[in-house]
Amino acid sequence: MTGNSPERRGLFARIKASERLTVLAFAIGVVVFPFLLVDGLQIVGEAIDVSIGGYVGLPSLVLIYGIIVVGFNILLGFTGLLSFGHAAFFGTAAYTAGLTSWAIGDPIVMVIAGAIVATLIAWPIGFVSIRRTGVYFAVITLTFGQMLYFWALGPGAWLTNGDNGFSSLQTQPLLGTFELDAVVLEGVPFLESYTWEYVFIGLIAIGGIWIANRIINSPYGLIFEAIGENQQRVSFVGLDVSRYKLMAFILSAHFAGVGGALFVMHEAYLHPNTAYYWIQSGDFVIMTILGGAGSLIGPVFGAFIFEYVSNIISGVSLPVIGAIGSLWRIVLGAVFVIIVWKFPGGIYPPIRDGVARLGAWIADLGGEEE
Amino acid sequence: MSILETTVSILLNGLQLGAIYALLGIGLTIILGTMNFLNLAHGALYLIGAYTGLLTIKELTLRTGILYDLGFQTLGLGAGFLAALALVPIVGFVVGVVMERLVAKPFYKRPHTDQLLVTFGLALIVEEVVKQVIGGNTFQPAGPTELLGVTVSGPINLPIVGAFPRWRLIIVLIGVIVIGLTGLLITRTDWGMVVRAGTRDSEMVTLLGIPIGRSYALIFGVGAALAAFAGLIGITYQTVSPQIGTQQALIPAFLVLVVGGAGSVRGAIVGGVVLGTVVAAFQQTYSQWTFIVLYLLVALVLVFRPEGIFGSVQVEE
Numbered sequence: 118m119t120g121n122s123p124e125r126r127g128l129f130a131r132i133k134a135s136e137r138l139t140v141l142a143f144a145i146g147v148v149v150f151p152f153l154l155v156d157g158l159q160i161v162g163e164a165i166d167v168s169i170g171g172y173v174g175l176p177s178l179v180l181i182y183g184i185i186v187v188g189f190n191i192l193l194g195f196t197g198l199l200s201f202g203h204a205a206f207f208g209t210a211a212y213t214a215g216l217t218s219w220a221i222g223d224p225i226v227m228v229i230a231g232a233i234v235a236t237l238i239a240w241p242i243g244f245v246s247i248r249r250t251g252v253y254f255a256v257i258t259l260t261f262g263q264m265l266y267f268w269a270l271g272p273g274a275w276l277t278n279g280d281n282g283f284s285s286l287q288t289q290p291l292l293g294t295f296e297l298d299a300v301v302l303e304g305v306p307f308l309e310s311y312t313w314e315y316v317f318i319g320l321i322a323i324g325g326i327w328i329a330n331r332i333i334n335s336p337y338g339l340i341f342e343a344i345g346e347n348q349q350r351v352s353f354v355g356l357d358v359s360r361y362k363l364m365a366f367i368l369s370a371h372f373a374g375v376g377g378a379l380f381v382m383h384e385a386y387l388h389p390n391t392a393y394y395w396i397q398s399g400d401f402v403i404m405t406i407l408g409g410a411g412s413l414i415g416p417v418f419g420a421f422i423f424e425y426v427s428n429i430i431s432g433v434s435l436p437v438i439g440a441i442g443s444l445w446r447i448v449l450g451a452v453f454v455i456i457v458w459k460f461p462g463g464i465y466p467p468i469r470d471g472v473a474r475l476g477a478w479i480a481d482l483g484g485e486e487e
Numbered sequence: 488m489s490i491l492e493t494t495v496s497i498l499l500n501g502l503q504l505g506a507i508y509a510l511l512g513i514g515l516t517i518i519l520g521t522m523n524f525l526n527l528a529h530g531a532l533y534l535i536g537a538y539t540g541l542l543t544i545k546e547l548t549l550r551t552g553i554l555y556d557l558g559f560q561t562l563g564l565g566a567g568f569l570a571a572l573a574l575v576p577i578v579g580f581v582v583g584v585v586m587e588r589l590v591a592k593p594f595y596k597r598p599h600t601d602q603l604l605v606t607f608g609l610a611l612i613v614e615e616v617v618k619q620v621i622g623g624n625t626f627q628p629a630g631p632t633e634l635l636g637v638t639v640s641g642p643i644n645l646p647i648v649g650a651f652p653r654w655r656l657i658i659v660l661i662g663v664i665v666i667g668l669t670g671l672l673i674t675r676t677d678w679g680m681v682v683r684a685g686t687r688d689s690e691m692v693t694l695l696g697i698p699i700g701r702s703y704a705l706i707f708g709v710g711a712a713l714a715a716f717a718g719l720i721g722i723t724y725q726t727v728s729p730q731i732g733t734q735q736a737l738i739p740a741f742l743v744l745v746v747g748g749a750g751s752v753r754g755a756i757v758g759g760v761v762l763g764t765v766v767a768a769f770q771q772t773y774s775q776w777t778f779i780v781l782y783l784l785v786a787l788v789l790v791f792r793p794e795g796i797f798g799s800v801q802v803e804e
Contacts, residue, residue, distance in 0.1 A: 256742075453607075453608040
C-alpha cells in the first residue's frame with residue numbers, strides 16, 4: 118500500500134497547501150480559460166449540435182465578477198458577515214472610473230481611481246455597519262446600497278445621468294498603445310478571444326488572487342476566520358474584533374471597487390440598476406455561496422457558473438425541452454436553495470477533492486514505477 | 488395648499504401606506520419573534536397574495552407566459568373583491584403552513600445567515616415561476632367600485648383637505664380591522680397564549696406537553712396570511728408585476744421590523760405608520776429624496792437604537 122504511506126500523503130498535502138501553487142494553478146487557468154470557454158466549448162457544441170460556446174467578451178466578464186466575489190468571500194466566507202450592500206462599492210467605483218475617463222482615460226488610472234473611492238466610502242460605511250451582526254448587518258448594508266441607488270436615480274442624476282444610464286465613457290488604449298478591444302495576436306487560430314482587455318483583467322485577477330491568498334493565509338487572515346467561527350472567543354483572547362471586521366469589510370469593498378471599475382470599462386454603459394440595486398449585491402451573494410464560501414478559489418467557480426448560465430445557457434435550445442430562455446433563473450434559484458440546504462461548502466470542495474484524488478492517484482502510479 | 492392641508496393629507500396618506508407596511512411587518516415579526524426564523528421570502532408571500540387576489544377579482548387577458556402558450560387567452564374567476572377578501576388569506580395561510588413544514592422547519596436550528604440565504608433563493612424561485620406562468624407584463628390595479636352596496640371608489644369630501652380618494656380611507660379601515668383581529672387572536676385565545684409562551688421559552692412549553700410544533704405551523708400560516716392580505720390591498724391601487732414582491736413588500740417589511748423592533752407586534756404597527764408617514768411626507772414635498780430619507784432613517788435607528796422602538800427580542804448571531 119505505497120499510496121497510503123504518510124510521506125507521500127504529506128508530500129501531496131504540502132503541494133496542495135503551497136500558496137505559490139494555488140496562485141500558479143489559477144494563473145494557468147486564466148491563460149487557458151478563454152480558449153476553453155470560447156473555442157473549446159464551441160467545438161464540443163458543434164459535435165452535439167447545441168451552441169454552448171462563449172462569446173469573446175465573456176471570459177473578461179467572468180473574471181471581473183471573479184475578482185469581486187473573491188473579495189466578497191473574505192467578508193462572507195471567512196469573517197462570516199453577510200452583506201446585502203456591496204453594490205454600493207461596485208457601483209461607486211464604476212461611476213468614479215467612468216467620470217475619471219473624462220480627464221484621464223488610461224484604464225490603469227480608471228481602476229485605481231475607482232478602487233480608491235470605493236475603499237474610502239467603505240471606511241465610514243463599514244465603521245457603522247460592523248457594529249451590528251446577523252440580520253441587522255445585512256439590513257444596514259442594504260440601506261446604504263439603496264440610498265446610493267435612489268441617489269443615482271434622482272438627485273445624483275447630474276453626475277450619473279440617472280435613468281438614462283451613463284454611457285459617455287472615454288476609455289483610452291492601455292498605456293496609450295494597446296487598444297483594449299484589439300486581439301493580441303491577430304489572425305492566429307484559437308487565440309481570437311485573447312484581447313488586450315482580457316490580458317489586463319487577467320493580470321489584475323491573478324494579482325487579486327495572490328493578494329487574497331496572502332491575506333487569508335497570514336496570521337491576520339486567520340483572525341478573520343476565527344471571528345467567523347466564534348467571535349466571542351476571539352475577543353476573549355484580547356483581540357479587537359471590530360477592528361478586524363472593519364478591515365475585512367474594507368478589503369472586500371476594495372475588491373468590489375476594482376471589479377466595478379473594470380465592469381464599466383468592459384460594458385461601456387452603466388445604469389443605476391446594474392450599479393447599485395440590491396439585486397446586484399444579491400448576485401454577489403449567490404455567486405459566492407454557489408462556488409463555495411470559505412475557500413479561496415471557490416467563488417470564482419460560482420461567478421463562472423452564474424455568468425455562463427445567464428449568458429449562454431439562457432440562449433440554448435434543447436431538442437426535447439425546447440428553449441431554456443428565461444427558465445434559467447428558476448433553475449439557478451433551485452440550485453442555490455439545494456446548495457444552501459445540503460452543501461453549505463458550495464460546489465468547489467467536491468471539485469477540489471476530485472482533483473486531489475486524481476493527484477494522489479498519479480503520485481501513486483509514480484511511486485509504483487520507482 | 489396651506490401647511491395644515493398638506494400636513495393632514497400627509498398624515499392620511501401615511502396611515503394608508505402605514506396600514507400596508509404594518510400588515511407586512513406584523514407577519515414578519517411574529518414569525519421572527521416566535522420561531523426565531525428570518526424569512527426573506529416574505530415578499531414572495533405578498534406576491535402570491537397579490538396574484539391570487541388579482542385572479543379572483545378579475546379575468547385577466549394574458550399576453551405572455553406558459554399558460555398563454557398553452558392556449559389560455561384569459562385567466563381568472565372574476566368573482567369580485569369580497570370573494571378575494573375571503574380567499575386570499577386562506578391561500579396565504581395554506582402556503583405559509585406548507586412553507587413552514589417544508590422549508591422553515593429544517594432551518595430552525597441553523598444560523599440566521601442560512602435562513603436568509605435559503606429563503607432568498609425561495610423568493611427568486613417564486614418570482615420567476617409567477618413571471619413564467621402568468622407573464623412578466625404589468626396589470627392594472629383592481630380596486631372595487633362598490634362593496635355591500637356602498638360606493639367605495641371616487642373622491643370623498645373631507646374637512647381641511649377637501650377631496651380625498653375614498654378607497655384610501657377604506658384601506659386604513661380594513662387594515663385596522665385585520666390588525667385588531669390578529670391582536671385578539673394572539674392576546675385573547677388559548678392558542679395565542681401558547682404562542683406567547685413559546686416566544687418566552689419554547690423548551691418549557693414543550694416540557695408542559697404542549698405540541699409547540701403545531702403552533703409554529705399555525706403562526707407561520709397567520710404571518711403568511713397577513714402578507715398575502717397586504718398583497719391583496721396593494722393591488723387595489725398599485726399596478727401589479729412579478730417584481731412587486733421584492734420591490735414593494737420585502738424591503739418595507741424588513742425596514743418596519745428593524746424600526747419597530749424584532750418580535751414586537753406593537754412595534755410593527757408603530758414602525759409601519761412612522762415609515763408610511765415619512766414616505767408620504769416626502770412624496771408630497773421632495774419626492775426625489777423619498778427613499779434616500781427612508782433608508783437613512785432606518786440606518787440611524789440601527790446605529791442609535793438597534794433594538795428598535797419596542798424591541799423585545801434581541802436577535803443574536
